[in-house]
Amino acid sequence: xxxxxxxxxxxxxxxxxxxxxxxxxxxxxxxxxxxxxxxxxxxxxxxxxxxxxxxxxxxxxxxxxxxxxxxxxxxxxxxxxxxxxxxxxxxxxxxxxxxxxxxxxxxxxxxxxxxxxxxxxxxxxxxxxxxxxxxxxxxxxxxxxxxxxxxxxxxxxxxxxxxxxxxxxxxxxxxxxxxxxxxxxxxxxxxxxxxxxxxxxxxxxxxxxxxxxxxxxxxxxxxxxxxxxxxxxxxxxxxxxxxxxxxxxxxxxx
Amino acid sequence: xxxxxxxxxxxxxxxxxxxxxxxxxxxxxxxxxxxxxxxxxxxxxxxxxxxxxxxxxxxxxxxxxxxxxxxxxxxxxxxxxxxxxxxxxxxxxxxxxxxxxxxxxxxxxxxxxxxxxxxxxxxxxxxxxxxxxxxxxxxxxxxxxxxxxxxxxxx
Amino acid sequence: xxxxxxxxxxxxxxxxxxxxxxxxxxxxxxxxxxxxxxxxxxxxxxxxxxxxxxxxxxxxxxxxxxxxxxxxxxxxxxxxxxxxxxxxxxxxxxxxxxxxxxxxxx
Numbered sequence: 001x002x003x004x005x006x007x008x009x010x011x012x013x014x015x016x017x018x019x020x021x022x023x024x025x026x027x028x029x030x031x032x033x034x035x036x037x038x039x040x041x042x043x044x045x046x047x048x049x050x051x052x053x054x055x056x057x058x059x060x061x062x063x064x065x066x067x068x069x070x071x072x073x074x075x076x077x078x079x080x081x082x083x084x085x086x087x088x089x090x091x092x093x094x095x096x097x098x099x100x101x102x103x104x105x106x107x108x109x110x111x112x113x114x115x116x117x118x119x120x121x122x123x124x125x126x127x128x129x130x131x132x133x134x135x136x137x138x139x140x141x142x143x144x145x146x147x148x149x150x151x152x153x154x155x156x157x158x159x160x161x162x163x164x165x166x167x168x169x170x171x172x173x174x175x176x177x178x179x180x181x182x183x184x185x186x187x188x189x190x191x192x193x194x195x196x197x198x199x200x201x202x203x204x205x206x207x208x209x210x211x212x213x214x215x216x217x218x219x220x221x222x223x224x225x226x227x228x229x230x231x232x233x234x235x236x237x238x239x240x241x242x243x244x245x246x247x248x249x250x251x252x253x254x
Numbered sequence: 255x256x257x258x259x260x261x262x263x264x265x266x267x268x269x270x271x272x273x274x275x276x277x278x279x280x281x282x283x284x285x286x287x288x289x290x291x292x293x294x295x296x297x298x299x300x301x302x303x304x305x306x307x308x309x310x311x312x313x314x315x316x317x318x319x320x321x322x323x324x325x326x327x328x329x330x331x332x333x334x335x336x337x338x339x340x341x342x343x344x345x346x347x348x349x350x351x352x353x354x355x356x357x358x359x360x361x362x363x364x365x366x367x368x369x370x371x372x373x374x375x376x377x378x379x380x381x382x383x384x385x386x387x388x389x390x391x392x393x394x395x396x397x398x399x400x401x402x403x404x405x406x407x408x409x
Numbered sequence: 410x411x412x413x414x415x416x417x418x419x420x421x422x423x424x425x426x427x428x429x430x431x432x433x434x435x436x437x438x439x440x441x442x443x444x445x446x447x448x449x450x451x452x453x454x455x456x457x458x459x460x461x462x463x464x465x466x467x468x469x470x471x472x473x474x475x476x477x478x479x480x481x482x483x484x485x486x487x488x489x490x491x492x493x494x495x496x497x498x499x500x501x502x503x504x505x506x507x508x509x510x511x512x513x514x515x
Contacts, residue, residue, distance in 0.1 A: 184399030
């Protein structure tokens with residue numbers, strides 16, 4: 001990136017910190033906007049419907065597929081995957097920005113020599129939920145550095161860009177108006193603190209990208225494709241915006 | 255849940271490109287009649303007394319797709335005096351019956367918890383059938399909201 | 410077989426009332442939905458859930474489309490003697506799922 005653009009981006013991010021960003025002490029998880037009954041659903045592992053997906057994940061983790069199982073390299077997910085989800089999306093050694101789903105698929109294709117799992121497939125959600133679960137209670141840890149600076153700026157720009165027929169930006173609802181009602185529901189600050197989630201509306205598990213697609217449809221904008229660069233950048237920005245908040249994976253949301 | 259959206263499509267007069275099944279204009283009356291019929295099937299026309307039954311549903315619901323519901327019936331659950339069955343009915347869902355639970359003295363407590371779908375703001379009724387043939391009921395009015403930013407973009 | 414989760418104590422005192430929480434993976438397709446082209450999606454639900462304790466039925470539930478996806482059913486039973494609790498879910502399209510749990514009663 002050219003030095004001039006670099007400086008401008010730095011300034012933009014610095015400005016973001018100064019204005020419009022929600023300070024850590026005021027960041028609220030979607031959990032806090034839910035009714036007591038829905039919170040209870042998330043709190044109790046024995047009744048959380050996402051538990052079914054976690055169990056699927058455990059089975060898949062030890063299943064040998066292609067050359068090897070996840071366990072063959074990583075051992076117990078409980079120890080090896082601790083803290084991983086809190087650092088994603090991340091930039092790999094080849095300089096690619098990947099979210100957790102893409103990273104899992106990279107392992108499957110390149111190390112397990114098995115076909116990639118389709119986005120939103122039961123198996124990919126189960127594995128992502130299992131990996132995410134191992135970071136439950138840990139603070140989200142996304143840093144601004146030479147590698148993330150560019151994608152973060154792109155994600156931030158999208159968050160603030162008006163889109164769709166309703167011509168709304170994410171920021172207008174989620175930075176400026178959290179706590180206010182929209183169609184009977186309370187607008188949350190939109191921090192991805194528990195993905196993949198069990199969304200009551202879907203009556204099933206889904207990834208952050210699925211939820212983002214719902215947002216795009218909500219403002220009547222054409223949603224980006226699963227696995228797109230734009231979504232990865234937006235995910236990175238959202239996780240950075242939520243940095244310091246504790247993960248609740250797998251969460252329950254309305 | 256699509257049924258609620260079908261209801262909303264009609265009331266808002268919105269027309270999507272798809273050919274959703276049209277709901278009859280007297281759908282409310284039809285469902286209420288079905289609810290009464292289901293009630294009659296449960297009680298056989300016997301009187302439903304108020305008391306003993308406690309139906310617990312959150313008064314304001316995040317999403318009508320998965321509403322926590324608990325029914326507790328005050329009963330010693332002995333051979334001589336126990337709850338034989340618990341029925342839950344709605345008046346605005348496409349179908350009135352929600353669940354029918356059959357228990358006996360082995361239960362220890364007449365108590366069941368589940369998660370139900372509620373298509374609309376409405377009254378939910380829980381009926382307990384006792385070993386002596388009597389029926390007791392509790393009713394709760396709930397408000398059901400629809401989530402924002404859905405997948406099929408009807409709102 | 411569908412994923413089932415049963416949560417109950419492994420041990421209990423004789424006469425103690427224990428709580429049993431069950432979860433099953435199932436979409437519980439209501440039969441009231443339609444595809445985008447207006448075609449009805451057929452009903453596909455769990456219709457019955459039975460729990461037996463050393464062979465005796467202690468709980469039975471008839472489920473209707475109004476029960477949410479991935480049904481949760483929580484109920485109680487008196488710990489009478491050591492043995493096995495069997496859980497069985499049956500439904501449309503020949504659906505069956507089962508789970509077994511041992512209870513030690515002192």
